[in-house]
Amino acid sequence: MPQATGTQTLLRGLALLDCVAAGIGDVKGIAARLGTPRSTTNRMLASLVAQGYLHHIPYKGYLLGPKLIQLGMKALEQRPLVAIARPHIEALAQGTGDTVHLGVEDNGEVFYLDKISGTRGLEMRSRTGQRMPLASTGLGKALMLGMPSARWAVLHALTCPPGLPADRPRPAEWPLFEEQMTRFLAQGWAMDLEENELGIRCVSAPVRDGREQVVAAISVASAVPYMPEDRMTTLGPVVRATAEAISRDLGWSAP
Amino acid sequence: MPQATGTQTLLRGLALLDCVAAGIGDVKGIAARLGTPRSTTNRMLASLVAQGYLHHIPYKGYLLGPKLIQLGMKALEQRPLVAIARPHIEALAQGTGDTVHLGVEDNGEVFYLDKISGTRGLEMRSRTGQRMPLASTGLGKALMLGMPSARWAVLHALTCPPGLPADRPRPAEWPLFEEQMTRFLAQGWAMDLEENELGIRCVSAPVRDGREQVVAAISVASAVPYMPEDRMTTLGPVVRATAEAISRDLGWSAP
DNA sequence: CAAATTGTCCCACTATATGGCGCATTGCGA
DNA sequence: TCGCAATGCGCCATATAGTGGGACAATTTG
Numbered sequence: 051m052p053q054a055t056g057t058q059t060l061l062r063g064l065a066l067l068d069c070v071a072a073g074i075g076d077v078k079g080i081a082a083r084l085g086t087p088r089s090t091t092n093r094m095l096a097s098l099v100a101q102g103y104l105h106h107i108p109y110k111g112y113l114l115g116p117k118l119i120q121l122g123m124k125a126l127e128q129r130p131l132v133a134i135a136r137p138h139i140e141a142l143a144q145g146t147g148d149t150v151h152l153g154v155e156d157n158g159e160v161f162y163l164d165k166i167s168g169t170r171g172l173e174m175r176s177r178t179g180q181r182m183p184l185a186s187t188g189l190g191k192a193l194m195l196g197m198p199s200a201r202w203a204v205l206h207a208l209t210c211p212p213g214l215p216a217d218r219p220r221p222a223e224w225p226l227f228e229e230q231m232t233r234f235l236a237q238g239w240a241m242d243l244e245e246n247e248l249g250i251r252c253v254s255a256p257v258r259d260g261r262e263q264v265v266a267a268i269s270v271a272s273a274v275p276y277m278p279e280d281r282m283t284t285l286g287p288v289v290r291a292t293a294e295a296i297s298r299d300l301g302w303s304a305p
Numbered sequence: 306m307p308q309a310t311g312t313q314t315l316l317r318g319l320a321l322l323d324c325v326a327a328g329i330g331d332v333k334g335i336a337a338r339l340g341t342p343r344s345t346t347n348r349m350l351a352s353l354v355a356q357g358y359l360h361h362i363p364y365k366g367y368l369l370g371p372k373l374i375q376l377g378m379k380a381l382e383q384r385p386l387v388a389i390a391r392p393h394i395e396a397l398a399q400g401t402g403d404t405v406h407l408g409v410e411d412n413g414e415v416f417y418l419d420k421i422s423g424t425r426g427l428e429m430r431s432r433t434g435q436r437m438p439l440a441s442t443g444l445g446k447a448l449m450l451g452m453p454s455a456r457w458a459v460l461h462a463l464t465c466p467p468g469l470p471a472d473r474p475r476p477a478e479w480p481l482f483e484e485q486m487t488r489f490l491a492q493g494w495a496m497d498l499e500e501n502e503l504g505i506r507c508v509s510a511p512v513r514d515g516r517e518q519v520v521a522a523i524s525v526a527s528a529v530p531y532m533p534e535d536r537m538t539t540l541g542p543v544v545r546a547t548a549e550a551i552s553r554d555l556g557w558s559a560p
Numbered sequence: 561c562a563a564a565t566t567g568t569c570c571c572a573c574t575a576t577a578t579g580g581c582g583c584a585t586t587g588c589g590a
Numbered sequence: 591t592c593g594c595a596a597t598g599c600g601c602c603a604t605a606t607a608g609t610g611g612g613a614c615a616a617t618t619t620g
Contacts, residue, residue, distance in 0.1 A: 108567075120377075124326045344581090
């Protein structure tokens, strides 16, 4: 299946790891699956065990080893979200022509990590490094999808403080808001209908890491004329797909 | 450092992963550290990237990839605690001559997973599959070291219900108990002074996994005559060392 | 107890990885 | 803005490093 590019032994070793990850722990099974003779298989197994990539229980079988756990943890830390998401959100901006945002949750707010301006001429006020409420932004709602729904009420209230000027845009009132969120959760993407900035609508989706946790969110935003209801409906799955592509680069694997 | 056992390419590739894990992301640095020429290094890098073991940001550097996160997670699931701990607790039983236990926390209690009987002739009533309170057993206290100290009070109260017969052994009264636990936490191992069974003392320590979480505990138990105070003091670090050896096999790495 | 798997060597053969080199790109510092 | 240093990518003759067959011992299973 792969193009043999001069590292047979390495690739075989990695395939072997996959094999064990798939639950095949006996030498016979592994050798059969890789198509390697017993002696070769054993040789590689020995090396992988010596390095801690596999755990060996003699005459019982092989299991993924402690080294992989360590490396997995290190990998989680090293992951530079912005750099990894970049190519994906660039493609999304290219494909939609609209402005794309990347953000994370920080201290009950959205924190903008990256922004790709759209090609429609209009510029949004948002800026990398900026902070915004969770419940009134597309990014924020996508991030909230990863939290226990019990926290929704608090965050919603936080976004609509008592002294908020009457002319400021705001999310839907509570019972309705919860209803919307439940729908967003089911479909895997969310919307913002001028709830944060008049004239701006957006479609968003959550990004998860290897632990299934929501670690970020992306959104496609544009002015109302470019964002009729039906376009948002078709855009939803697209945004979601991009978010999932980023998630995969972060170690996430589809359910 | 390793004996070249007929898998140079594989070992080099794994060393390369270590290298990147250590934070060396530039080709030049990696090549220098492994002692391989540029072309060979690039070839391996390409293969590792193709398989998802590394993430590549062109002209920027290499990082541990998503595949390692996935494998790390799988490794955590696959880990058969009992089988992995076996050789270690056997060695401990051999070395001390006393009975060794392995247990986990389950629903606010200790659950005994394994037991190696000592060589002193006396047999303990404990049995694999048994349940015991957390606060009155050595295993339980070691497990409690991994919990937020706020939970200690609840668990202590749970172990000493109002209707407990006056002649039943029990842990120290509350203010003192907390004091003891704080000391145990600092030294990394705990004691049980006939608090669960009259005439039985034990020394215990927590076992952690790759996420630093306490997932189990081990203890060395014996009759009082074999367990004078000073022996417990020397045994403590030994038990702790064994627990840490198991932890390492579970992916834990010393702080 | 026998059958099936597994762990461990050994060894001749050649496919496999090596590493030197050149060129086009890209990024960074001056 | 420019030039240098790293990097990505490909080619290729060479011999080294991995291959795979086989024999034997150790271990588990039933």
